[in-house]
Amino acid sequence: EDQVTQSxxxxxxxxxxxxxxxxxxxxxxxxxxxxxxxDPGKGPEFLxxxxxxxxxxEKERLKATLxxxxxxxxxxxxKPEDSATYLCAVHPLNSGxxxxxxxxxxxxxxxxxx
Amino acid sequence: DAGVxxxxxxxxxxxxxxxxxxxxxxxxxxxxxxYQQVLGQGPQFIFQYYEKEExxxxxxxxxxxxxxxxxxxxxxxxxxxxxxxxxxxxCASSWDGETQYFGPGTRLxxx
Numbered sequence: 001e002d003q004v005t006q007s008x009x010x011x012x013x014x015x016x017x018x019x020x021x022x023x024x025x026x027x028x029x030x031x032x033x034x035x036x037x038x039d040p041g042k043g044p045e046f047l048x049x050x051x052x053x054x055x056x057x058e059k060e061r062l063k064a065t066l067x068x069x070x071x072x073x074x075x076x077x078x079k080p081e082d083s084a085t086y087l088c089a090v091h092p093l094n095s096g097x098x099x100x101x102x103x104x105x106x107x108x109x110x111x112x113x114x
Numbered sequence: 115d116a117g118v119x120x121x122x123x124x125x126x127x128x129x130x131x132x133x134x135x136x137x138x139x140x141x142x143x144x145x146x147x148x149y150q151q152v153l154g155q156g157p158q159f160i161f162q163y164y165e166k167e168e169x170x171x172x173x174x175x176x177x178x179x180x181x182x183x184x185x186x187x188x189x190x191x192x193x194x195x196x197x198x199x200x201x202x203x204x205c206a207s208s209w210d211g212e213t214q215y216f217g218p219g220t221r222l223x224x225x
Contacts, residue, residue: 044157089156
């Protein structure tokens with residue numbers, strides 16, 4: 001069974017204090033790995049898709065990387081507005097007939113204090 | 115361009131009742147998926163529809179059903195509501211089968 005584990009569950013940073021969030025996954029084959037940001041009471045907002053080990057993508061203060069077993073979301077010099085829950089999801093190669101099924105982790109709640 | 119829209123935004127029902135949630139995908143997207151998110155958890159896959167056909171179903175009981183209309187909008191129906199059905203119900207649409215864009219969700223509270 002596909003599994004996604006995110007760590008830490010919660011992370012508190014001071015503004016400007018860089019850190020990384022981890023997403024470990026177990027799938028029979030990976031079609032893609034996704035990062036989303038979710039604000040309280042709202043739907044997830046798409047950030048990145050990664051397809052193969054060694055791939056990196058950047059957007060403002062965020063950079064996502066991918067290995068064969070895990071992905072990291074690096075946050076450089078975060079600001080209070082980066083506070084949110086960050087979700088990792090995998091799109092397995094064999095989704096049991098469902099082309100668009102995503103399996104999510106529980107997320108990391110990031111709080112950035114001014 | 116409008117994103118994925120969902121209605122209603124909030125809903126309160128009592129146990130045993132039935133509920134219908136609605137979703138309109140991003141223009142041009144032919145696939146709609148439904149997810150359930152309970153507090154403190156990641157979204158869990160319920161259904162996926164593509165071109166009005168069910169393409170996938172998650173581990174949810176038969177009380178959950180869905181359909182997709184010719185204009186690609188979708189409905190999620192839940193019968194015989196239980197307290198445990200209280201959650202944020204998310205709809206996502208996709209064009210390329212890879213990237214899913216989520217709507218704001220419908221918050222369902224079952225009393």
